[in-house]
Amino acid sequence: MRHTELWPHFSDGNRLTLLETGAAFFPALEREIDAARVEIFLETYIFKYDAVGTRLVAGLRRAAARGVAVRLLVDGFGSRHFVEHHRKDLLEAGIQLLVYRRELSRWSLRRHRLRRLHRKLAVIDGRVAFVGGINLASDIPDHIPDHPRHDYALKVEGPLLRAIHSSVRHVWELVAWASLKQRFRLDDIAPPQGRHVGDITAAFVIRDNIRHRRDIENAYLDAVDQARRQILIANAYFLPGRRFRRALVAAAERGVEVTILLQGQVEYRIQHYATQALYPSLMHHGIRIFEYRRSFLHAKVAVIDDVWATVGSSNIDPFSLLLAREANVIARDRGFAEQLRTRVEHAMAEGARPLSLTHWRKKPLLTRMLRWLAYGVARLAVGISGYGKGKEGL
CATH class of the missing domain: 3.30.870.10 (Endonuclease Chain A)
Incomplete structure (x- = not known):
């Protein structure tokens, strides 16, 4: 950990x-x-x-x-x-x-x-x-x-x-x-009493630019490091830094089934094609990638080993993990995790398709070059912003 x-x-x-x-x-x-x-x-x-x-x-x-x-x-x-x-x-x-x-x-x-x-x-x-x-x-x-x-x-x-x-x-x-x-400015209103009304253990996790810069990313990484059976991530804008990619690859190499559901519809071209530039290296290490094509995917959720789950606003990209104010709830509850996994898998069955490494490698050279050009542009933008330095960079 x-x-x-x-x-x-x-x-x-x-x-x-x-x-x-x-x-x-x-x-x-x-x-x-x-x-x-x-x-x-x-x-x-x-x-x-x-x-x-x-x-x-x-x-x-x-x-x-x-x-x-x-x-x-x-x-x-x-x-x-x-x-x-x-x-x-x-x-x-x-x-x-x-x-x-x-x-x-x-x-x-x-x-x-x-x-x-x-x-x-x-x-x-x-x-x-x-x-x-x-x-x-x-x-x-x-x-x-x-x-x-x-x-x-x-x-x-x-x-x-x-x-x-x-x-x-x-x-x-x-x-x-x-x-x-x-x-x-706010008047002094009594804080919520927060009475026990259920049986779920959960935490509220934020990302800001002062005390909680890495809280959401580190929560993900801790859970990925501890995964033993299954990691399921559904994310609209997925452009993880090196630390995050290495953690996913390490999980796949120790036998964890890693599945990532991503956006199949093109909404923001640079982000979309920059993400696709990462597909071959991830799939090469046994990570399964699905693209959701039924509509736009805007989810930011994950389930790990059916005991850890998160729902929130944070994508796994530099905008969310390095710049924006974000908020997620993390649940440690088998019933809730299984429910979320079931709903994500249902969405995959209805509107996603799996990607093949062999098929991806057969794409025209120009297509692959354009993906890497988009990745380069995204990396340059993060670098210009001053947040792309260090091991967490793209």
């Missing part, structure tokens, strides 16, 4: 409800917003005023009208259009809106511009939270209307609420202070 201290901080007595795609997540979130009586914290990278966003904003308006303290924190890049067009209306409705690193110039090359709020969190009345990878926007692609983006979120109840509630309050205070929005 890489860490001998008691980290992450696990708590017993939690209930985790797995929510698959927006079809399960959005109605559950909306119901809890309508049940709120004291406060709502909502954090997201992308908020769009589409069919989903309109319903959620209506719920936030109703909550504010009945006296609930509604606090909405969005990222200045991912939600820039939402902020530009709806900021005034939300403030007039009594919704407190803060913007994390507001995008003032789209042509800025400053390094801190890449430090985004990529977390997707909600905490309502300190009694229930949502953690996952689903943005507050419709997850139905325009050209694939029958199949939503495949992603997961968790409804969290129990002692874990203390850590999640503390984290969202902390980030809200930081942004309020940095934005000079003193009127949005």
